[in-house]
Amino acid sequence: MDNAKPLPNYLVQRYHGWKATGYAENQSWYRRLASDGQHPRAMVISCCDSRVHVTSIFGADQGEFFIHRNIANLVPPYQPDGAQHGTSAAVEYAVRALKVAHLIVLGHSNCGGVQGCINMCQGKAPDLDAKDSFVGRWMDLLRPKYEVVADIADADEQQRQLEKHAVMTSLENLMTFPWIGEKVSAGELTLHGLWTDIGEGGLEYYNTEKELFMPV
Template sequence: MHNVKPLPAYLLQRYHGWKATGYKENQQWYRRLATEGQRPRAMVISCCDSRVHVTSIFGADQGEFFIHRNIANLVPEYLPDGDHHGTSAAIEYAVTVLNVAHLIVLGHSSCGGVQGCIDMCQGHAPELEAKESFVGRWMDILRPKYDLVADEPDPAQQSRLLEKHAVVASLENLLTFPFIRSRVDKGDLSIHGLWTDIGEGGLEHYDHETQSFYAV
């Protein structure tokens, strides 16, 4: 693996700075986490987007959240077909091993994955239509929701609406997992849908009764 290179200097500097300050000041806490294991109360499924900083939004420390990130914070339907399913595996571990009490799907504004889905549905992204496109096939999870926003004339509003539909689609798909549905029905697990506005720092939650998002 001769193509593997050392870390860039700026990352090494940041690491050493953290080790000398952040780690040193909380050394006992880190060692406790290492020896006693993790007991997160919630799992957060968010987008890979570097602008979405889950722990900062909620002021969370190490050990509080079990976080899984993927393109457009999507959850596929339950499909135990023997193939590789990274998102489903993370969910299974969080629910059946860590016994989290909350599953949170966090969407966000200006989502590139959602925009890619729109472009694909409008015929503007043939590269995503290709069978070998990992992004395109992943966005097929959201594709059925495009019909709900297809007639929206404002592109910005169309993106915003589909971003929120991505959250709803993931919530719907979470409930296709038998081990989630049974825990939700018994009251041992709750699921939550959120959407954050990156530029404004806003946060909205999904109300299933009104099927709408409201500011928290």
């Protein structure tokens, strides 16, 4: 493998700074995490977007969250077809092996993946419509929900609503996994849908009784 290069210097400096402070001051804690294994209480499925920082939002320490990130925080439906499914594999490990008590889907404002879905549905993204676009084919998971927001005139509000539908789509698809449905019915697992406003620092949760997102 000839293409892997050393880390850029700024990352090397940051690592040494952390090793000399954050790690050195909590060495016993890190060694305990390493020896005892992980026992997270919750799994968080969030977007790859670099502006969404799950541990910062909840003030979480190492070992608290099992985190999986993908484009637009989407979960595909249960499909045991022998293909490679990264998100489904992460969910399976969290629920069946780690036995997390909470499964959280976290969407966010100004999501590029959701905007790409809108552009596809409006015929403005031929590159994403191409069969060889991994992003486009992934966003096909959300494409049916565009019809629900198609008539919203305000572009920003349209995107916000589709971002929230992405969260709901993932929650719906999670319930197609038989072992998730069983644990939810048995009271061993709870699902949560959240949406965060990056600029305002707001956080909303999906209220199933009112069928809308409300401030936390």
